[in-house]
Amino acid sequence: MKPFLTLVQRDIQLAIRQGSALTLTLSFFVIAVTLFPLGVGPELNILARIGPGVLWVGALLSCMLTLDRIFQADFEDGSLEQLLIGPLPALFMVLAKILAHWVTSVLPLILITPILAISLNMPIDGVVAMVGALLVGTPVLSLIGGVGAALTVAMRRGGVLLSILVLPLYIPVLIFGVAAVEAAIALLPVAPHIMLLGGLALGALVICPVAAAAALRLATE
Amino acid sequence: MSLAAHDLSCIRQERQIFSNLSFTLSKGELLWVKGRNGAGKSSLLRIMAQLLSSPTGRIEWAGQDISEDPSEYLQNIRYIGHQDGLKSVFTPRENLQFWIDYLGTGAIKPALSALELDAIADSPVRILSAGQKKRTQLAKLLAVPAPVWVLDEPVSSLDVHFIDLFRDILKGHIASGGMALLATHQDLGIAGTRILNLDQLVVEGGE
Numbered sequence: 001m002k003p004f005l006t007l008v009q010r011d012i013q014l015a016i017r018q019g020s021a022l023t024l025t026l027s028f029f030v031i032a033v034t035l036f037p038l039g040v041g042p043e044l045n046i047l048a049r050i051g052p053g054v055l056w057v058g059a060l061l062s063c064m065l066t067l068d069r070i071f072q073a074d075f076e077d078g079s080l081e082q083l084l085i086g087p088l089p090a091l092f093m094v095l096a097k098i099l100a101h102w103v104t105s106v107l108p109l110i111l112i113t114p115i116l117a118i119s120l121n122m123p124i125d126g127v128v129a130m131v132g133a134l135l136v137g138t139p140v141l142s143l144i145g146g147v148g149a150a151l152t153v154a155m156r157r158g159g160v161l162l163s164i165l166v167l168p169l170y171i172p173v174l175i176f177g178v179a180a181v182e183a184a185i186a187l188l189p190v191a192p193h194i195m196l197l198g199g200l201a202l203g204a205l206v207i208c209p210v211a212a213a214a215a216l217r218l219a220t221e
Numbered sequence: 222m223s224l225a226a227h228d229l230s231c232i233r234q235e236r237q238i239f240s241n242l243s244f245t246l247s248k249g250e251l252l253w254v255k256g257r258n259g260a261g262k263s264s265l266l267r268i269m270a271q272l273l274s275s276p277t278g279r280i281e282w283a284g285q286d287i288s289e290d291p292s293e294y295l296q297n298i299r300y301i302g303h304q305d306g307l308k309s310v311f312t313p314r315e316n317l318q319f320w321i322d323y324l325g326t327g328a329i330k331p332a333l334s335a336l337e338l339d340a341i342a343d344s345p346v347r348i349l350s351a352g353q354k355k356r357t358q359l360a361k362l363l364a365v366p367a368p369v370w371v372l373d374e375p376v377s378s379l380d381v382h383f384i385d386l387f388r389d390i391l392k393g394h395i396a397s398g399g400m401a402l403l404a405t406h407q408d409l410g411i412a413g414t415r416i417l418n419l420d421q422l423v424v425e426g427g428e
Contacts (some may be wrong), residue, residue, distance in 0.1 A: 014308060
């Protein structure tokens with residue numbers, strides 16, 4: 001357990017030191033979401049209609065921005081091979097790095113979402129469901145993204161390929177995430193959608209670290 | 222405790238680099254892996270560090286085949302590769318501290334002073350020279366002790382003074398019952414070194 005926490009802590013520290021990851025995703029998210037009212041016009045009912053979708057797509061895309069960073073820096077400086085032969089089994093090592101990615105790049109987005117949601121004229125019920133759905137659904141984004149990042153780690157310009165690999169797999173999260181918020185706005189039960197997101201998250205938690213660890217083994221050979 | 226390799230081979234991109242390679246290493250022994258460029262020195266060391274798999278043969282640690290569960294063996298080796306594995310925004314002290322925490326136990330102070338890193342211990346790694354980075358990388362061997370050192374070009378980019386210093390550290394490790402696998406181009410001149418020549422595939426020398 002100690003190596004796991006040490007690694008998570010190191011990756012968070014690195015992200016804070018380098019600074020770019022935190023501010024990059026956050027400013028991209030805010031700018032992308034604020035572009036929509038400018039594009040479709042300031043009519044409040046239109047904004048309320050598209051709000052959940054805009055926020056989810058914004059979160060999906062901003063999360064993509066830093067995915068390639070999960071393993072690439074460690075791969076390039078040789079830390080990754082040292083981590084692979086360390087005391088932590090490869091899949092927990094992968095999980096620690098994915099967790100650190102979620103904390104540094106995704107959690108700030110969730111924290112700022114209520115403000116953006118209110119600016120898109122989303123009712124309070126919707127805001128609560130939005131944050132809840134993001135908390136349950138975004139770990140899936142980081143986990144699936146981790147597999148993509150591991151597969152493209154040895155490529156020089158893997159970023160675009162990574163998006164093509166990963167974005168289609170994000171579709172279920174997007175569908176259930178938006179459905180949860182729309183159900184809350186329509187005062188319908190939210191729980192089924194959140195549970196489906198939870199199911200996706202648990203499934204991804206089991207499958208993705210194994211796949212990512214295998215991909216990393218191949219990349220370092 | 223001893224390390225034995227039986228019938229290892231290495232194939233890179235459908236080209237056979239070496240095959241049928243066996244050696245043993247017991248307490249207090251240093252094996253110098255020699256060979257021309259491309260003879261497979263680095264590949265052999267990566268196989269020994271379990272970063273590369275050998276399509277044939279096996280590695281035994283204390284008489285046990287490690288293929289089933291390499292974790293115990295891996296706890297006993299330190300691998301120094303071509304890439305330094307240092308985080309450029311961290312200082313040497315923070316880098317070493319991370320590996321100490323991650324790998325379990327260790328002490329940072331003696332390692333820093335043994336490689337004369339005290340003066341630069343708190344500067345970020347990105348401003349260090351290649352030699353200083355190499356020394357930080359080598360300090361990990363002392364900060365987190367392990368019986369088997371797998372060293373791929375450990376003295377590249379070190380100056381004469383630090384090559385001598387490292388030779389003494391390596392001698393100390395061997396004298397205290399450690400083992401080392403070493404791939405270098407220059408002879409470190411340590412008495413009792415056994416030689417594994419990949420060009421001829423024979424183990425020579427020793428005491």
